[in-house]
Amino acid sequence: MASIKNVVQDAGAVPLDLRGPVDDAFLTAFQISSIRMIYYDTDMIIRDVNRAFLENDDFTRADVIGRPMRTVMGDAIWERARPAVEAALRGEPQVTTTWGLRRATRERLMRIRHEPVFDAAGTVTGLIVLIEDTTELFELENRVSMHEEVFRQSTEAMSIVGLDFRFIWSNPATAKTWGYTAEEIIGKRLVDVIGERGFLERAKPHLDRCFSGEQVEYQFKHDFANGDIVYFELNCVPFRSSTGEVIAAAVTRRDVTSATMMKAELLRQARQDALTGLANRYALEEELEMRVAQCAATFADSDVRLSALVLVDLDGFKVVNDIAGHSAGDALLKQVADLLRTIDKVDMIARLGGDEFALVLSACTAAKVEAACQTIISGLETTPFDWDGARYSVRASVGVAMLDEEMFEATVPSIYDVINWADRACRLAKERGGSRMAVYHAADTEIQARFEETGNLRVVQDALLNGRFELYAMPIAPIDGVSGQYFEVLLRIVGTDGQMLVPAAFISAAERHQMMVPVDKWVVRNVLERLRTAPADLQLTVNLSGQSVGDPEFRDFLVAALDERPEVHGRLAFEITETSAVRSMETARDLIKALRGRGCGIVLDDFGSGLSSFGYLRKFDVDMLKIDGNIIGDVANDPVQQTIVAGIVAVAAAMDVRVVAEFVEDEQTLETLRDLGVSLVQGYHVGRPAAWSETFGR
CATH class of the missing domain: 3.20.20.450 (EAL domain)
Known part of the structure; x- marks a missing residue:
């Protein structure tokens, strides 16, 4: 017969074999064991309990010794345990788990072993019940299982990459992106999965920072072999050992293609005229900001490169709109936009609203600007607008603001100054009869008179x-x-x-x-x-x-x-x-x-x-x-x-x-x-x- 002391001390590992008389060694082991134990006879009367039971369940010996198991354990727990008890009384050790209540605490999960005690003749004389509180272990196992399932089922791609840039772990979402299962991708080198260029440009620099202890977030675009273009957002977190040493990188990857494309579309819409597809006023102002800054820097050097803003105001648009309707007016604006697109070497064409357009030209001379303006004027004059069987003539008044040294003599102008200059010249061209251009000059008395009129x-x-x-x-x-x-x-x-x-x-x-x-x-x-x-x-x-x-x-x-x-x-x-x-x-x-x-x-x-x-x-x-x-x-x-x-x-x-x-x-x-x-x-x-x-x- 194995040592009873060892059996009790190792009760969680092997079945007990309690045959023969109970000696002092058993009683000692019984009392000092950290596992809660109860000894009761075949009449179900408790004969002994160890200190672990009393301490953990807040009983005294007087509360339990000599009392029926049913009374001490409670009817509900006893009824759940009865089948195991009956089997143990037949000499068959039993292991069960059950939820029970500890006094003044929440419900706990108990692992209960029922071990028969035999006399020398091999007759069962009682049972020893070993009770282990496995609540924390159960909850930990559940949490681990739940986390594993969450990672496995998550639509976000998750993986762990080692210091050697190999996959240590991956959920199916990560593996599927690259054409593998979660099991197949383990151990593969990152460079073999995403390609050398992608590894060197979009992975290694960020992982190196992560391996040095830094949390890294970044986005990148990936071109797949099938032609798909996908935008990813990655979050790399250092994965540390119990000693705090970084041993890997935990990588979370999200597909942000839809959000990125939507953002790009919103940005495009914010900078584009919906009707003509040209740039809008917001985009024009951005362009002018850059041009003014460039000119200010250029005039400080010897290499002078001029820019110009050209405003085009249609003469006759209101007639078309009033007579033929808004649909005709929209069609005319599109026709004008197409004409403006044919002008050579224009940096930007914009519609400012209504029947006003603007062109930005850089690295240009006054002669080049004049040629562009005359092309616009003659193009409109020779291209009538046809609508619903009727033909309309459309002309344009064109105003020019040259960003030359004269405009920068006193101070660097704002973009609104530049737009205002071109607008004054455009109004002057219109007042002179239209279908012509005018260039703004600060010393032009006629333009200044129009400016004074605006002030009036x-x-x-x-x-x-x-x-x-x-x-x-x-x-x-x-x-x-x-x-x-x-x-x-x-x-x-x-x-x-x-x-x-x-x-x-x-x-x-x-x-x-x-x-x-x-x-x-x-x-x-x-x-x-x-x-x-x-x-x-x-x-x-x-x-x-x-x-x-x-x-x-x-x-x-x-x-x-x-x-x-x-x-x-x-x-x-x-x-x-x-x-x-x-x-x-x-x-x-x-x-x-x-x-x-x-x-x-x-x-x-x-x-x-x-x-x-x-x-x-x-x-x-x-x-x-x-x-x-x-x-x-x-x-x-x-x-x-x-x-x-x-x-x-x-x-x-x-x-x-x-x-x-x-x-x-x-x-x-x-x-x-x-x-x-x-x-x-x-x-x-x-x-x-x-x-x-x-x-x-x-």
């Missing part, structure tokens, strides 16, 4: 937004000093420095850029409001621009505003220039009819400025004529001008219309006009413009 336009916009307009009044006096006096309402702008600005230049800019309607609306609203507190006998004339006269919506606005203040109708007259009345004849006649129907007067301003003034006079029902100032200028000394004035007075008298002469600057002119029969006069000799508040009070 900003002043008008600021005045509208921030209430910087002020009303002034200038007297129109009866030449005989008897009949009633009028005042012409004038407009001034308060500058940001508080100075009063005469609006002639600003009004010209507003007219050119179709902004006079909101200006006229501001004047009408404020005049009607001021009349609430003005003297009751005050007679006013208010100027209306040609844009407002030709705008039916403005007519509706003016009529509605007047209808709210019927008590002032007889105190107002509206000045309309002869040119605007003739240009918008039907609309002007409707407006005049509406105003006269409400008791307002009509003044035909700048009369005589056109060759056919008398012919149109009968077409408009007016109360006064205001003779153009150019006729009045030297009337005192010019018999021809006197004859013209006399003729106007005679025609006006025949039509019962009063005549006003403006620009009366001296007494001699006044007396001449009196002799010619003029009714009313206006000018500095009669009275200068003054602020409304100074003339009439608030």
